[in-house]
Amino acid sequence: xxxxxxxxxxxxxxxxxECLLSILEERRFPIRRLVPLASERSRGIRLRFRGEDIPVQxxxxxxxxxxxxxxxxxxxxxxxxxxxxxxxxxxxxxxxxSHFRLDPDVPLVVPEVNAxxxxxxxRKRIIANPNCSTAQLMVVLAPLHRAxxxxxxxxATYQSVSGAGRSALEELGQQxxxxxxxxxxxxxxxPVQIAFNLIPHIDxxxxxxxxxxxxxxxxxxxxxxxxxxxxVSATCVRVPVFYGHxxxxxxxxxxxxxxxxxxxxxxxxxxxxxxxEARDGGYPTPVTHASGKDPVFVxxxxxxxxxxxxxxxxxxxxxxxxxxxxxxxQIAEVLxxxxx
Numbered sequence: 001x002x003x004x005x006x007x008x009x010x011x012x013x014x015x016x017x018e019c020l021l022s023i024l025e026e027r028r029f030p031i032r033r034l035v036p037l038a039s040e041r042s043r044g045i046r047l048r049f050r051g052e053d054i055p056v057q058x059x060x061x062x063x064x065x066x067x068x069x070x071x072x073x074x075x076x077x078x079x080x081x082x083x084x085x086x087x088x089x090x091x092x093x094x095x096x097x098s099h100f101r102l103d104p105d106v107p108l109v110v111p112e113v114n115a116x117x118x119x120x121x122x123r124k125r126i127i128a129n130p131n132c133s134t135a136q137l138m139v140v141l142a143p144l145h146r147a148x149x150x151x152x153x154x155x156a157t158y159q160s161v162s163g164a165g166r167s168a169l170e171e172l173g174q175q176x177x178x179x180x181x182x183x184x185x186x187x188x189x190x191p192v193q194i195a196f197n198l199i200p201h202i203d204x205x206x207x208x209x210x211x212x213x214x215x216x217x218x219x220x221x222x223x224x225x226x227x228x229x230x231x232v233s234a235t236c237v238r239v240p241v242f243y244g245h246x247x248x249x250x251x252x253x254x255x256x257x258x259x260x261x262x263x264x265x266x267x268x269x270x271x272x273x274x275x276x277e278a279r280d281g282g283y284p285t286p287v288t289h290a291s292g293k294d295p296v297f298v299x300x301x302x303x304x305x306x307x308x309x310x311x312x313x314x315x316x317x318x319x320x321x322x323x324x325x326x327x328x329x330q331i332a333e334v335l336x337x338x339x340x
Contacts (some may be wrong), residue, residue, distance in 0.1 A: 004030025005336070008067045008091065010059055010082065011074030012036030013045060015166055016096055019325035020071055021049055027329060030336070037062055038074070064089035069335075071328055072096060087125035092335060094127050094328045101128040101220055108223050110135050111330040112271040113142040118331070118339045127331055131213070132323025133157050133236065133245055134220040139296040139322075140315050141251065143269040144262060145225055149254035152231040153221065156248045159202060159213075160241040160286060161194060163319050168194075172240055190238065199238040211236060244286025245319040249312070256309045259301050266298055271322075275299045284316040291318055294326055 007024070011017040017036075024031065036047050037059040046053040059078070064070060064086040072079045072086075076099040083093045083100070100106040107117035108128045121127050130138070141150060161168040167189045175185045175195035187193055191201065202213035210218075214234040222230050239246075257265075267274045273295040275284040284290060284297030296317040304310025317323060 004032045005068040006033045006035065006066055007031050008035040008037055008062075008064065008070040008086070010037045010070060010072045010078065010086075011096075012047060012056055013038045013042045014073060015162060015169075015320055016073040016324045017071075018047075019320050020073065020328060021047060023321070023325050023329045025050055027333070029329060029332065035062070035067065064091050067091040069094065069332055071332075073324065073328075083126055084124075090125075092121065092125055092127070092332075094129060094331050094335075096129045096324050096328055098131065098216060100124075100126050101130060101216075102223065103128070108220060109331050110138045110142075110224055110327060111334050112269070113138050114224055114226070115334045115338075118335055121335065121339060127335070129324065129328050129331065130220045130224060131216045132163060132317075132319040133159060133213070133247065134217050134224070135323050135327050136245065136296045136315055136317035136319075137217070137247060137249065138221065138224050139271045139317075140266065140269070140298050140313065141221075141249070142225065143265050143272075144251065144253070144257065144311075145227075147255075147261075147265050148257045150225075150227075150230065150251050151254055152252040153233075154250040155217065155232075155234045157202075157217075157234065157236045158239045158241070158246040158248075159236060160244050160319060161238065162243050163202075163245065163323075164189065164238070169242060172242065176240070194238065195240050197240060200235060202236040202238055210234070241286050243292070243318055243320060244290040244316060245323065246286055247315040249315055250304055251311050251313070252304075252307055253309050253311070257311055259303060259311070262301055262311055266301075271296055273297050276301050283314060286316055286318075290316045292321065293318055294322060296322060 036056045043058045045056045070086040070091040073096040076097040079097045079099045105123040171189040213236040217234040218232040276299040283299035300314035
């Protein structure tokens with residue numbers, strides 16, 4: 001491998017880990033040595049990277065001394081134990097779980113929005129990647145917030161099963177095949193049938209009646225936009241789509257934004273692709289636009305008929321790619337260029 005950094009990828013055999021490896025290779029991130037890490041049961045599996053077959057090592061036994069950057073995508077419980085261990089050994093940790101996101105000493109970063117937050121990364125040597133639904137929402141709303149000041153966000157998400165991991169992808173596929181062949185199904189990964197169904201329940205329920213996934217969008221949006229008083233409410237729904245999260249968004253701004261001005265702002269916003277034509281197919285969808293792609297797509301811009309300073313939008317992105325893996329790699333790119 002070329003000269004560069006020693007990079008560890010924790011959870012390298014998972015869906016996000018595999019996507020991380022692919023993006024690191026695609027974007028030619030400067031890596032001198034790659035260390036794929038996973039649980040003991042994955043030890044010895046060989047992963048292809050830049051023409052080499054690299055064996056997966058056991059995370060529990062790994063010494064992070066000498067690692068420059070460690071990407072974590074193996075669940076909050078794993079990050080809680082091993083991310084501080086990696087940071088203490090001198091690595092810059094980029095964590096894809098929710099464990100550190102609300103820690104005031106840990107920057108929560110969407111590079112197109114608040115890359116300057118990385119200036120404080122050395123406090124704990126840990127950087128948090130936001131929830132995938134929050135990440136795509138912020139890429140679109142941040143430029144509108146800078147232009148007109150968002151006072152309120154209401155969002156309904158339509159989240160693909162890939163956000164719940166490989167077992168959820170398998171369950172959707174198996175249930176779909178079974179039902180199309182007139183066989184009965186027994187839900188395992190989800191509390192009820194996911195094939196041909198919608199489930200308005202993602203993560204655990206909180207005391208206020210919202211789910212933790214919904215509250216993540218509230219807490220994380222406020223932190224990323226540095227707007228602690230921002231009013232946010234969310235309804236998060238799991239849908240029978242393999243890849244790509246969609247969001248129906250309503251915002252209220254301090255200064256009225258016309259649809260035309262909003263389109264002009266979004267057309268030049270980094271990381272955003274505008275697909276907004278009032279015709280059949282003139283809008284983004286998870287399958288036709290987002291899946292496997294880098295941008296966050298936005299369309300269906302229109303005035304909110306119920307509010308004089310309201311706008312309605314439709315936002316779509318690949319949750320595994322942009323919502324997790326790409327965002328993490330972009331964080332690393334900014335980190336080594338401006339804050340290393």
